Amino acid sequence: MLFQVVMDVRIPHDVPAEKVELLRQAERERAQELQRQGIWRHLWRHAGRYANTSIFDVESPQALHDILSTLPLFPFMDIGVTPLCRHPSSIHGDDR
Amino acid sequence: MLFQVVMDVRIPHDVPAEKVELLRQAERERAQELQRQGIWRHLWRHAGRYANTSIFDVESPQALHDILSTLPLFPFMDIGVTPLCRHPSSIHGDDR
Amino acid sequence: MLFQVVMDVRIPHDVPAEKVELLRQAERERAQELQRQGIWRHLWRHAGRYANTSIFDVESPQALHDILSTLPLFPFMDIGVTPLCRHPSSIHGDDR
Amino acid sequence: MLFQVVMDVRIPHDVPAEKVELLRQAERERAQELQRQGIWRHLWRHAGRYANTSIFDVESPQALHDILSTLPLFPFMDIGVTPLCRHPSSIHGDDR
Amino acid sequence: MLFQVVMDVRIPHDVPAEKVELLRQAERERAQELQRQGIWRHLWRHAGRYANTSIFDVESPQALHDILSTLPLFPFMDIGVTPLCRHPSSIHGDDR
Amino acid sequence: MLFQVVMDVRIPHDVPAEKVELLRQAERERAQELQRQGIWRHLWRHAGRYANTSIFDVESPQALHDILSTLPLFPFMDIGVTPLCRHPSSIHGDDR
Amino acid sequence: MLFQVVMDVRIPHDVPAEKVELLRQAERERAQELQRQGIWRHLWRHAGRYANTSIFDVESPQALHDILSTLPLFPFMDIGVTPLCRHPSSIHGDDR
Amino acid sequence: MLFQVVMDVRIPHDVPAEKVELLRQAERERAQELQRQGIWRHLWRHAGRYANTSIFDVESPQALHDILSTLPLFPFMDIGVTPLCRHPSSIHGDDR
Amino acid sequence: MLFQVVMDVRIPHDVPAEKVELLRQAERERAQELQRQGIWRHLWRHAGRYANTSIFDVESPQALHDILSTLPLFPFMDIGVTPLCRHPSSIHGDDR
Amino acid sequence: MLFQVVMDVRIPHDVPAEKVELLRQAERERAQELQRQGIWRHLWRHAGRYANTSIFDVESPQALHDILSTLPLFPFMDIGVTPLCRHPSSIHGDDR
DSSP, X not given: OEEEEEEEEOOOTTSOHHHHHHHHHHHHHHHHHHHHTTSEEEEEEXXXXXXXXXXXXXXXXXXXXXXXXXXXXXXXXXXXXXXXXXXXXXXXXXXX | OEEEEEEEEOOOTTSOHHHXXXXXXXXXXXXXXXXXXXXXXXXXXXTTSSEEEEEEEOSSHHHHHHHHXXXXXXXXXXXXXXXXXXXXXXXXXXXX | OEEEEEEEEOOOTTSOHHHHHHHHHHHHHHHHHHHHTTSEXXXXXXXXXXXXXXXXXXXXXXXXXXXXXXXXXXXXXXXEEEEEEEOTTOOOTTOO | OEEEEEEEEXXXXXXXXXXXXXXXXXXXXXXXXXXXXTSEEEEEEETTXXXXXXXXXXXXXXXXXXXXXXXXXXXXXXXXEEEEEEOTTOOOTTOO | OEEEEEEEEOOOTTSOHHHHHHHHHHHHHHHHHHHHTTSEEEEXXXXXXXXXXXXXXXXXXXXXXXXXXXXXXXXXXXEEEEEXXXXXXXXXXXXX | OEEEEEEEEOXXXXXXXXXXXXXXXHHHHHHHHHHHTTSEEEEEEETTSSEEEEEEEOSSHHHHHHHHTTSTTGXXXXXXXXXXXXXXXXXXXXXX | OEEEEEEEEOOOTTSOHHHXXXXXXXXXXXXXXXXXXXXXXXXXXXTTSSEEEXXXXXXXXXXXXXXXXXXXXXXXXXXXXXXXXXXXXXXXXXXX | OEEEEEEEEOOOTTSOHHHHHHHHHXXXXXXXXXXXXXXXXXXXXXXXXXXXXXXXXXXSHHXXXXXXXXXXXXXXXXXXXXXXXXXTTOOOTTOO | OEEEEEEXXXXXXXXXXXXXXXXXXXXXHHHHHHHHTTSEEEEEEETTSXXXXXXXXXXXXXXXXXXXXXXXXXXXXXXXEEEEXXXXXXXXXXXX | OEEEEEEEEOOOTTSOHHHHHHHHHHHHHHHHHHHHTTSEEEEEEETTSSEEEEEEEOSSHHHXXXXXXXXXXXXXXXXXXXXXXXXXXXXXXTOO
C-alpha cells in the first residue's frame, strides 16, 4: 500500500559538519537501497528547500514506521504521513 | 518539469446534485485525457478525504496554470502547488 | 491495520432539520453495522464538541476510504487520518 | 473516565545519548506498569513519527495530570489532552 | 471536576432575528439554571467579542457533554474544552 | 477588573536543575502571596500540561503587567491575556 | 485605560447593498461620536484592507465591551483585543 | 514607494455568472489602466491558483488603499500587503 | 506616513545577563531619541507580555527599515509591519 | 520561467559574529553575480524585517534549487517558493 511522506530536514547549526556529512551519506545509501527494493517508490526534492515528497510502497503502517524511524536523518526530520489509495479517475496501473 | 499539486475539493451543500454529478463526470474525463497525454503523471486519493495528490509533468508554470484553471471542479478546489526537482539520491529515471 | 480518524461534523444551519435527522439516523445505523463487523473498532465522542475520535481496523487505505467516503454525514465532515502501528511499549495484544 | 492524549516527543540533539537511553527505558517501564494497572488503556504509535495516541482511564483530571507530569520523557513532550465520553452510536461496552 | 470551556458564538446573518432572540433568551435561562445548580461555576464575557470563558464543575466528561450539547446556541458555537486540576500553588479551597 | 491569563511554561533542558528548582520555589511563594492579596483570584493547572489558566483581579492593565513581568518564571513563559467583563447571564456576584 | 482593538470587517455578499450602506453610515456616526468623547482615541485604516487598528481609552473592560458590541457593524467584524499599558521607554505623556 | 500585494480571489458560487464576468472585465480594464500609469508595476499569476503577486509603486499607503479598495473584485479578495524597500544587495536601478 | 509595528522580544536564556542589560539600555535610549524626533510616535506595552505596539511616522518604507534594523534588540525581535492610512471616519487631525 | 521566492533569515545568536559577517558578504557577492546574469531578476527587502521577496528567472525548478541551495545563507533561511506565470491582464512584456 502507498503512503505519501513529506520530510522537512532541519539540522541545528551546532551539529558538527563531519557528523552531518556522515549522516547524509548514510541517508543516501539507505534511500537508494530502499528504492532498489521497490519500497521507496518515488523521491522528489522540493525545489529551493531542504525537503522532499516521497511515495512508499509498504505492507503496513508498521513497515512504514520501521523504515522511516531508522533513517539516519530521522532525528532531524519533521515528517508528515498521508495514506493514499487508488483514485477512481486514475488510469495508471501502478498508482494503486 | 514536475509539480506536486494537492487538491482539496469543497462543494457547498446548496450546489444542485445534478450539477455536481455533471462536474464530477467532466472532471473525470478531463483527468483521464490528461493522463493519457502523459501530463497528469500520477493521481492518488487521500484515504478518507475528498482530496488528492497529483504529479503533473508540464513544460512550464504557465502550462500548469492553463490546465488546472480549466478543470471543471477548479472553482471548488483549494490547491497547493509545489515545484519538484530531481532528488540527488533518486535512482528512478522518471523521477526527473 | 489501524487508522485513527478524527471527524468534526459541521452542518450548515440551512440544511433542513428533517434531512439532518435522516442523515444522523443513517449514520448511526451504518456506524453500528461497521462496529459489529469489527471494522470500526473504537468510537469516542469529544466531550462538548460535535466530533469524535475513531479507530478503524481495515485491510488497506483503500478499504478505509471506501468506508469513510460513503458515510451518510461524510459531506459535512472535516476528517483527519493518522495511520497507527504497534507501540513497542504496548502490552495490549489488540493494540496491534 | 477516558482521556485521549497525543504525545509528540522532541529531544534536542545535545541531550547526551546515554541520558536519552535511560529516559526511554524508564519511560517504557512506567508505561507498561500503567498499562498493567488498566490506567493506560491504549497506546498506538503514529506511523513514521516519534509520537503516539494514548487512551487513559483515570478517576479525574487530577489523576491524569499526576500520571503524565511524572513520565520520564514529560519534559520533552508536547502533549494534547481531549476529554472523551461515550458516543451514542457506540456498541462497545468498554468505550465508556 | 472542573473544565474550562471557551465558547465563540458565530450566528450567520441569514438566521431570522426572531429565532436568534429566542435562542439567546433560552440560552440565558439555561445558563442561569446551571449556575444555580452549581454546575456552571464561572461565566465571563471576553471584552469586545461574542465569546466567553466558563468553568464547569461536573461529575464526568459525559456530564459535560450532555450539558454543552443541549445548550440552545450549541449549533452556532465553536467550543474549546480544557480539563483542569488543582494547581499545587493554589491556596483557594474551591479551585479544586 | 478581571483578566484571564494563560501561561505555558517552557524551560530549555540546559537550564541547570538547581536554578529551575529555585525559580519554581520563588514562583510558588510569589503566587501564594498574590493569592492572599486577592489579586491572583483563581489558579488552575491544565491537566497533563505544564500550563495554567489564571484569573487576575487588578486595578489596570498596568498593574497586571507589573505583576506578570516580575514573576520568577516570566522569562520562560508564553503568556496570553484576555480582558474579561461581566457576562449578562452571570448570577455570580464575584464574576464581575 | 487603553486597549488596542483590531477590527476585520467581512460582509457576506448577499447582505443587501442598502442595508450595508445604512450600517456603514451608522458606524461612521457612532465612531465619530466616540472620538469626540475621547473614548475612541485613535483610528487607522490598514492600507489595502477592510480593517483598522483602533486605540480605545475606557474605564474598564466592561466599558470597552459595551461600546464594541453595540457598533452597527459588530456582527460582521472579527475583533482582536490587546490590553495596553505604559511602556517604560515612552516619553509621550498621553501614551499612558 | 513599493508595496508587495498578494491577492487571493474567492467568489462564492452563488454570485450570478454574468455579474462575475462583468466584474472580471472591469477588473482587467482597471488593472491595465493602472499598469499604463506605472502604478501597478508588476502583476504575476500564481500558477494553478486564482491568486496573484503584484508590485505597486505609489506615493503613500493612502494612495495604495484608494487604489486597492476601489478594484472591482476587492469585495471578493483576501489581500496581504508588505511594504518593500531597496535591498542593499540589489543592483537593479528600478528595484527601489 | 504611518506604520504600525508590533515587536515581540525573545531573548534566549543563554545570552549573558550583562549583555542583555546593555542592549536594553541602548534600546531605551534609541527609542527615546526617536520619540523626541517625532519618528516613533506612539509606544505601548502589551500588558503581561514582552511585546509592544508602536506607531512610526517616517518618510518611506526605506526609512522605517533603516530605523528598525538598527535597533539594539532587533536581532531578538519578531516584527510585524502594517502600513496605515487615514480612516475616513477619523476626526483626529494627527491620525493621518 | 519565473518563481517568487520569499526568504526569512534567522541566524541563531551563538553563531560567531565573524562567521556571520563572512556569510553575509559571500551572500551579497553571489546575489549580485546572479543579478548580473539575469537570473535573480528582482530583489526587495521587507521593510523592518530580515527578509526579502525575490523573483528568479530560471530554466527549471532544478535550476532554481541548485541556485538557492548553494546560497551561503541557505542553512539559515526559511524559504517559500511560488511558481509564477503570466497574468492575462498584464501589459508588461517582461512579466512573462
